[in-house]
Amino acid sequence: MSQNQTGTSTRRLARRVSWETMLAGLLAIAILGGALVNRDFLTVENWSNLLANFVEIALMALPLSLIVITGEIDLSVASILGLSSSLLGLLWEAKVAMPLAILLCLLLGAAAGALNGFLIVRFRLPSLAVTIGTLALLRGFAYILLGDKAVADFPPEYTAFGIGVIPFTFIPMPFALFIILAVVFWILLHHTTVGRRLYAIGGNQTAALFSGVDLKRLKMLLFIASGAISALAGIVYTFRFSSSRADNGTGFELSAIAAVFLGGVTVQGGKGTVTGVVLSLLLIGIINNVLTLADVANEILRIVTGSLLIASILLPNLIASTRERWRVRQRLREIAKFGAASTAK
């Protein structure tokens, strides 16, 4: 029994490593290809644009990966981004001090996440349905806060954070936030008991429950974290573009989910790593950048991202089913051999 378990987990580990190795390989190809196709690709300036372009999506993808690992989903992230951006604009217009305004935005995001968590955990509703609801609801709140007007004129020291880079590097300042959070989530998922419990929930919810995992509390905390970090993404967005609007970040949830799936986090839950998600974010960012530099039309860009997403879901399934078939055939052969041996005796 225990031997069998180690067997599966090694196989699972092998599969996971290979997914990330594959992503790393694709990443290398994309960078090499980009450098060959376009001489402007490997410039410092281009890389800071490239990294800045997906920073909000990258931030939202981190807690989202953990949520998907537990077998749930959060589609409301981009609406929380819009809500937080709108609130920030409203508060700034009302002359609220900026640090306080930022804190209130984060709290609002956490509250929005708590609403998701409450509905999902307390009433055992499917997260897909609940967060489709809050996707519309929270975007609606954003429009109530700000209507169709835009707030600009944010203080220069904050917008400088939005568009600036870390001194002596090409890394945009908001991207540093992402790096820090990625490390935190990596430690949390791969080096703490909380992380192991998240995998357990995703692998088998009932089994996890019976082995004493406080499923409700963990899920609640994940949705709150997702809300707060989406609000943070909203603040970053607002400072990056010096513009607070109710429609900010519309549709970003799809990009974030695409990055999570491509990163090897499976829809069924229980699988995936932070490294995989970070690699897939970089990969999508680089592909978009190379194609934009080559003046490839936006429709093609969408087709490429869509195809990547489908491939990322299809490929692991194909690999798994081929392996399964191969394993069954192997077993049958063994049985046949064993049977032949026993009759010979």
Add this chain to the structure above:
Amino acid sequence: MNPRAFAQTFVAVLSLTGLGTIGYGQDKPIKKDLKITCVPKNINNPYMVTQSNGAMDACKELGEQGKVVGPSETGASAQVPYINTAITQRQNAILIAANDPNALVPYLKKAMEQKIKVVTLDSDTAPEGRSIFINQASAEGIGQSLVQTLAKAIGNSGDFAILSATPNATNQNTWIKYMQEELKKPEYKDMKLVKIAYGNDEDQKSFTETQGLLQAYPNLKGIISPTSVGIAAAARYISTSPYKGKVVLTGLGTPNQLREFVKDGTIKEFELWKPADVGYLAAYAAAQLCSGNIQGKEGETFSAGKLGNRTVGKDGVVLLGPPTVFNADNIDQFNF
């Protein structure tokens, strides 16, 4: 002496003798092979396509390398990657119809720091984000000419209504404000604006609002619809109703959309600027900026090909000119 040095000396001698003053104050020739990126609001919008085509026509005429790139959605930040790309590609000029007046400014400023000339068209950014804004028509001009067109058709007297877009549409509200200003003039004392209806720029809603207006105000002589969705829906309703020929419809719309209604008499005249000319003028302004003939300061004049000369106004705004009036006589000359 090589030919170039000879030419320089020749010019120097000419100017010393005063003969050179013939050319003084005249424009330098427009540079060729300039790399010009045109970024529309979104690439799948027919209006924007026509506008961008106008810009590309001007580029071809001048021998520049023009190209059109842009997002498929109109979010505040969607155009930013295209601005950054233009900077990386060391383009000479960016023409952009801004989706947001502020979100693009820091990025356009970065472009201008790299000596890239920025011209906005159709929708402006804050003035510090560009050198020149090509304004398709002044709000005042549109408001005035719509009232004048209607007044001419109904003999300066009678009730009329406005079918607008959404209650908070910025453009429409400004135009309506100037219509109301115009109506204060004594020659319009017998004209009365009885109602402003809102079709929300939705075809179905605009259609039923028109129906409602005509039933609620049986004495209605005319409708002004300063939105292309509204005027098309209103025309469709009126053309099949008993009000056809009795109620005058005018407003802003495109020829392709309204051709059949002009031909069947539902609409006598409507107006619009030519979107292709907006793009054409923007490309000329950009080329003139790159060639050093203008800086975008008030009072500067430049030549804009087939459109003739234009003067830079306050805050770097260049006006395209009065809107074109379309009627049965000229509508077949236009295809947009």
